[in-house]
Amino acid sequence: MIRIDIPNEHAANPYGYAAQAHGRQLMASADAFSKAVYQHSILSLREFEGARSRIAQINGCIVCQQFRAARDAPSMFAATGVRPDHLVCDNGPAPDEAFYAAVSQWRISPLFSPRERIAIEFAERFAEEPKMIADDEDFWERAHALFSDTEIVDLAHSVAAWIGLGRVAHVLGFDSVCLPFAEAAQ
Template structure:
């Protein structure tokens, strides 16, 4: 049950309803930030999905956990008025399969991630769970800089920040009671 009023006819996409009805300037900015992540990031799809999915698991957002970028991003961008020709999916690159998503939580033991994908997952975890501790972990930053440029580190960090904010917003207000396919169909 949503923690703010959502009419029955909007329950197919309570997230979209709430962004459009309450605190409209902030809702519009949040929606634009979410769109920008999927339209403007220059990181490879699998790297982004590794970080995004780990963030979704940590946030507990069911919508985010049901999302699969290759299947949903272009619909999400289009629904928000964005340019799907610029999406992270439209740029191409290998799309994750279900085995990828199943392995994310146990990424330390999994063998199917590249070094950059592992670091993206770790960056997501550390931002969400230990923002003070990892800031001073010089060995971590050496590993991160060996795999990513400064532009890519900023890109990744901003993407994770957007997912943390919007995923927690969605979960805390219990707007995540539908799966992504149902939400986009609404």
């Protein structure tokens, strides 16, 4: 259920309406932050998608759970008419649907590499127990063994974007009517 008043003529795109009618500067900044994550991340696509998918599950955002970066990220930029020189979907092979189905079982699934497992663990713990992960020396030893500081900063900011913006979409009910990017771009 959408939690703000949306005129009937904008019912199919509540997020777009809100971006034009409410908090325009905030929403434009949120859009820029979201797009920066997809445009500038150096993580492999599978690491990125593992962490992103886990946040989508935790947030409960329907659109985020249906989103696939390899398929949908280019559509995020379609309105500009120009594909950026780089998108995260350029960072290696795309995960298959078995990968996405196993994300919630990241601890026991054989589908994930050690780096993918750390990225998903980081996302989950960042969302659910930020105080505990901040002080977990064992985790940080494992993370630093596999990721550079630059990659950790990239992952942290990506996760922050997904948590915040995915929760906005879910809490305001925008995810109850929005179509996946691939369909919306047609």
